[in-house]
Amino acid sequence: MYDPDNNCTHTAHTTNPVPLMIVSNNAYAINPDGGLANVAPTIFELLNIQKPKEMIDSLIR
Numbered sequence: 001m002y003d004p005d006n007n008c009t010h011t012a013h014t015t016n017p018v019p020l021m022i023v024s025n026n027a028y029a030i031n032p033d034g035g036l037a038n039v040a041p042t043i044f045e046l047l048n049i050q051k052p053k054e055m056i057d058s059l060i061r
Helices: 035-047
Strands: none
Touching: none
8 A cells, every 4th residue: 555645655454444345146144344364265155165274254144
């Protein structure tokens, strides 16, 4: 990210929300309390790929 106020890049972690858009003909109930770590497991679930046991839960309820 670029920080225009300080004219430099911002590479530290933030708590800013990150949108995730799922486009599908199916209706899904989504966990609104998820985070970035839930994105990959969600994609795995949508593609019917078994997620590794090390991953946390999908955003899909």
